[in-house]
Amino acid sequence: MSEGRDKPIPNPACPGVDKLGLSMETIPACKRLVCDVLVVGGGIAGCFAAIKARAKGAEVLLIDKGYVGKSGQSPYANSYMVFNPEWGHNLGAWMSLINRTSEYVNNRAWTELTITKSYESYQDLLRWGVKFKLAPDGKVLRQTGPTGVTEQIRFDDMKHGDYMQTLRRQAIKTGVKILDRVMLIELFKSDGRVAGGMAFSVDDPVLYVLIAGATVLCVGSCGYKPAAYPPIVQLTGDGEAMAYRAGASILGKEFVDTHISRKDIPIGIPNMLGRKQPVPDSLRGLDGPQRGRMLRNAEGSPIPPRPNGASQYTFTYLETEFEAHAGRAPIFTDAPDGEQEMIGGACLGMSLRKADGLWPEDMQGRSSVPGLFAAGDALGTMQNGSAYALTGSALANGAVTGTLAGEAAADEALQMGKVSIPDNEIERARRFVLEPLERKGGFSPQWVTQLLQNTLMPYFILYIKRADRMEAALTMLMYYQEQLAPKLFARDLHQLRLVHETRSMLLSAEMRLRSGLFRTESRGNHYREDFPRRLDPEWLAWTKIWPNNGVMELVKVPIPTAWHPNLDEPYSERYPYRFPGEDANEV
Numbered sequence: 001m002s003e004g005r006d007k008p009i010p011n012p013a014c015p016g017v018d019k020l021g022l023s024m025e026t027i028p029a030c031k032r033l034v035c036d037v038l039v040v041g042g043g044i045a046g047c048f049a050a051i052k053a054r055a056k057g058a059e060v061l062l063i064d065k066g067y068v069g070k071s072g073q074s075p076y077a078n079s080y081m082v083f084n085p086e087w088g089h090n091l092g093a094w095m096s097l098i099n100r101t102s103e104y105v106n107n108r109a110w111t112e113l114t115i116t117k118s119y120e121s122y123q124d125l126l127r128w129g130v131k132f133k134l135a136p137d138g139k140v141l142r143q144t145g146p147t148g149v150t151e152q153i154r155f156d157d158m159k160h161g162d163y164m165q166t167l168r169r170q171a172i173k174t175g176v177k178i179l180d181r182v183m184l185i186e187l188f189k190s191d192g193r194v195a196g197g198m199a200f201s202v203d204d205p206v207l208y209v210l211i212a213g214a215t216v217l218c219v220g221s222c223g224y225k226p227a228a229y230p231p232i233v234q235l236t237g238d239g240e241a242m243a244y245r246a247g248a249s250i251l252g253k254e255f256v257d258t259h260i261s262r263k264d265i266p267i268g269i270p271n272m273l274g275r276k277q278p279v280p281d282s283l284r285g286l287d288g289p290q291r292g293r294m295l296r297n298a299e300g301s302p303i304p305p306r307p308n309g310a311s312q313y314t315f316t317y318l319e320t321e322f323e324a325h326a327g328r329a330p331i332f333t334d335a336p337d338g339e340q341e342m343i344g345g346a347c348l349g350m351s352l353r354k355a356d357g358l359w360p361e362d363m364q365g366r367s368s369v370p371g372l373f374a375a376g377d378a379l380g381t382m383q384n385g386s387a388y389a390l391t392g393s394a395l396a397n398g399a400v401t402g403t404l405a406g407e408a409a410a411d412e413a414l415q416m417g418k419v420s421i422p423d424n425e426i427e428r429a430r431r432f433v434l435e436p437l438e439r440k441g442g443f444s445p446q447w448v449t450q451l452l453q454n455t456l457m458p459y460f461i462l463y464i465k466r467a468d469r470m471e472a473a474l475t476m477l478m479y480y481q482e483q484l485a486p487k488l489f490a491r492d493l494h495q496l497r498l499v500h501e502t503r504s505m506l507l508s509a510e511m512r513l514r515s516g517l518f519r520t521e522s523r524g525n526h527y528r529e530d531f532p533r534r535l536d537p538e539w540l541a542w543t544k545i546w547p548n549n550g551v552m553e554l555v556k557v558p559i560p561t562a563w564h565p566n567l568d569e570p571y572s573e574r575y576p577y578r579f580p581g582e583d584a585n586e587v
Contacts, residue, residue, distance in 0.1 A: 036413040037413050064178075072235060075164045101387050216409050236501040322580055
């Protein structure tokens with residue numbers, strides 16, 4: 001990274017700016033940094049991307065609107081999927097499991113790539129000093145997944161969450177430059193390529209003009225700031241929003257995340273205070289089947305796991321939402337400290353893992369816009385299809401895709417050479433970033449975010465879906481976008497961050513509602529009350545979203561015919577599970 005390749009943008013107002021007097025004039029673009037590869041997001045995907053790009057000889061800048069190694073979901077994960085034939089693992093069995101569980105809409109190329117490259121990434125973690133649990137014989141402790149087919153390993157108890165700090169130290173050791181608490185808002189384009197972007201410090205009145213030969217988005221997925229597990233209050237869809245504005249295609253968002261959490265433990269709160277959230281006694285040390293058997297409805301009846309032979313996690317699917325819809329909520333779990341009420345929608349706004357993010361144009365994380373890459377949850381690989389089956393594969397995917405995108409971005413940037421950004425492009429981005437500071441009145445981002453949450457939080461909008469309800473929610477959402485978002489104001493740097501996060505969440509919510517309306521069937525974690533049946537082969541397909549002359553357009557992308565299930569097999573055998581409202585006798 002270089003501060004001297006280009007002269008800083010002059011502005012005499014830069015020194016000594018009073019935070020209480022912020023405006024477009026008093027916050028200049030006073031810091032211009034040039035690098036080969038700009039990596040955005042400091043989770044496992046971002047750290048792998050930065051380290052691997054640096055190993056290729058590229059000058060790398062890694063930024064995070066929080067703190068690299070402590071932001072996003074990566075620090076809170078505890079399991080890592082590793083596939084190794086020498087350990088007796090069978091690739092065919094692993095692939096068969098996820099193909100069935102995904103109800104045949106996983107991207108098998110990405111599924112297999114993540115599985116087969118997971119051991120290589122595991123070896124990287126060991127070399128960098130990450131500690132895993134060991135068995136009494138001193139070898140890594142391997143644990144069978146809930147399905148009995150796959151295996152995972154877990155981070156050492158004394159190092160839970162600290163492995164990300166090991167990755168941060170490794171990045172610094174290799175020469176990666178890190179900027180913490182710097183938020184990228186808008187991408188630059190030059191000659192049809194993404195070439196970095198405009199960012200600002202969330203602490204100090206400083207804008208950053210970041211010029212890069214290639215940019216890798218590793219910013220995670222999107223939630224609507226729910227205060228529950230996982231801690232995703234920082235994940236607001238910033239990456240895909242700026243990518244969409246730059247013309248990139250986005251993966252459809254119909255397959256929702258179904259995490260549940262204890263009502264009495266709003267996990268987001270201690271995370272925001274920088275503390276580790278203790279694991280509830282009711283969940284400590286229990287595997288998937290045990291967790292599933294613990295849940296029961298308000299009538300005292302147990303909620304059985306999904307009878308498809310693929311996963312025992314009750315909260316992998318929509319069982320708790322179906323119970324609520326049938327009038328049998330709240331849901332309870334037995335715990336040493338007594339009966340505890342559970343809440344669904346703990347990750348409101350987030351898709352099933354790897355069903356969010358930029359549409360991949362190749363197997364190296366390239367987006368549909370030259371110069372722009374993505375990895376981790378910011379890359380829509382669809383490795384899990386419509387339901388989550390591979391425990392620990394979220395982290396493995398982050399490491400694998402981070403490696404691929406980082407190396408490819410470095411190769412491309414080093415071939416590009418010097419990149420320049422037109423002055424009018426820098427000024428356009430600057431005005432977009434700072435415009436909320438100029439507004440004297442309007443609407444606070446906190447209020448509009450609350451409207452968004454209230455509109456989409458009811459389980460019968462994003463979980464138990466029906467066209468009329470989604471269309472009503474979409475009508476309100478578009479009003480927020482068209483009438484409220486342009487009038488959002490910021491009084492300080494914190495509110496400026498919130499303004500842009502709110503705009504990103506509104507765009508993500510539009511994508512989510514339109515995707516749910518577009519897929520006129522039920523499959524996996526996507527349930528349509530008005531279409532309670534899977535439609536083969538019509539919906540053996542993915543949804544792609546792209547901006548077409550200012551209009552959000554959705555298209556169906558068929559999966560390869562070779563990946564179809566046996567369509568001559570009776571429907572009841574292909575899909576033994578029945579959605580509510582589906583005729584159990586259909587064949």
